[in-house]
Amino acid sequence: MARLPQTTAFVSVTRSSWHEGLIEGEVKASSWVWSFRWCFQKGELQVDPSRGRALIREPLSRFLENSDYQLEPGSNYSFTIRSQF
Numbered sequence: 001m002a003r004l005p006q007t008t009a010f011v012s013v014t015r016s017s018w019h020e021g022l023i024e025g026e027v028k029a030s031s032w033v034w035s036f037r038w039c040f041q042k043g044e045l046q047v048d049p050s051r052g053r054a055l056i057r058e059p060l061s062r063f064l065e066n067s068d069y070q071l072e073p074g075s076n077y078s079f080t081i082r083s084q085f
Helices: 053-070
Strands: 007-017 022-029 032-039 044-048 076-081
Touching: 007 053, 022 053, 032 053, 044 053, 053 076
Parallel strands: none
Antiparallel strands: 007 022, 007 076, 022 032, 032 044
C-alpha cells in the first residue's frame, strides 16, 4: 500500500496579544515561507505572500484554531499536512 504524501509545517510565533485578539508569526513548509496574522476574535487569517497561499491557508487555520491558547511568542511548533509541497 502506498504511503500518503505529507509535509511538516513549522510555525514560529513572533507576537501575540490577547487584548487585541491576535497572533502573528511565520510558517515554513518545504521551501515555502509565509507570514501570518491570526485575528482569533474575528476568526480571520491573513497569509502573505499570496504565492502558495492556497496550499497552507486551510491547514494553518485548523492548527491555529486548535492551538491558539497554547501558542506563545518565541516558541516553535509543527504540524503535518497531508500533501507534498
